[in-house]
Amino acid sequence: MAEVSLAGITISYWGPDGSEYTAVRDIDLHVPAGRFVSVVGPTGCGKSTLLNVAAGLITPTSGEVRIDGVPLRGLNDRAGYLFQQDGLLPWKTVLDNVALGLQLRGVPTAERTETAMEWIRRVGLAGFERSYPHQLSGGMRRRTSVAQTWIVDPDILLMDEPFGALDVQTRQIMENELLALWTGTSKTVLFVTHDLDEAIALSDEVGLLSAGPASRVVGHYPIDLPRPRDLLNIRTEPAFTETYTRIWSDLRTEVMTSYERSAAHATGN
Missing domain, CATH: 3.40.50.300 (P-loop containing nucleotide triphosphate hydrolases)
Incomplete structure (x- = not known):
């Protein structure tokens, strides 16, 4: 806290x-x-x-x-920061965008993929983990951004x-x-x-x-x-x-x- x-x-x-x-x-x-x-x-x-x-x-x-x-x-x-405009990288999939924070922290690939998949399920995007941002609706992009922010467990x-x-x-x-x-x-x-x-x-x-x-x-x-x-x-x-x-x-x-x-x-x- x-x-x-x-x-x-x-x-x-x-x-x-x-x-x-x-x-x-x-x-x-x-x-x-x-x-x-x-x-x-x-x-x-x-x-x-x-x-x-x-x-x-x-x-x-x-x-x-x-x-x-x-x-x-x-x-x-x-702190985790959720901006007005999403910060999703257009060349990365939903999975890779969600896992990005863990990747920057040096978390091993298998562990960060498992954690990212869990967050993708929690925000209702299961089945879209291989999609790119341009293939998502506005709400789906927001869900991806929420998962991207929360996955690193900020206080x-x-x-x-x-x-x-x-x-x-x-x-x-x-x-x-x-x-x-x-x-x-x-x-x-x-x-x-x-x-x-x-x-x-x-x-x-x-x-x-x-x-x-x-x-x-x-x-x-x-x-x-x-x-x-x-x-x-x-x-x-x-x-x-x-x-x-x-x-x-x-x-x-x-x-x-x-x-x-x-x-x-x-x-x-």
Whole structure:
């Protein structure tokens, strides 16, 4: 188990015109060990940036990332990262893509093949292990990416809108499958999404970022829906609707602020 803490994270950089741009400022976000926390906010508020900081791909201008209380230095080798776009290698089969992480760790061929085949079965792709990415549907590619990420057994899962490109029905099926894999594990999940429905359905807690630039955390919302959850039906439950209404009232304010700032910038006002 591993807890993730973002403590006083500020990320600034210099634009092409020489001006300083602050993406996020003084972010404090705590993900307890074994919990599922989602981050929502308007477009361009720095959600993906925070994941990159937690992965060790970006060094913050100030503040620090702590894993189990220890400051992160360099890449976060306890984390698996599921990106918006899958990272499947087009010249490798499903089997070889799923087994890639084990191959990079030097696991012998027979052992990694056996483990990869087990994960292929777990994500519902048995029979497609010799297929190439271009031969798969979007949902099948996502399943392959999930297996590729989980096979190395990371303590922490960082997920950046992993189902955003899927149709609504496939997305809900994949969300259900994700929860089925996660339930009963001790894995810590930090999940970024633009979809408030998705965040509520999956999470133990939802964090809200303000409109950018210099985004900050403006809300923490515990999700008190019981587990296990059937995500194909959960959205019809009164408790879900009440939670959605409560968070959306705050998120809507940030979305409108972001829109107004973008419009003003576009007109030069």
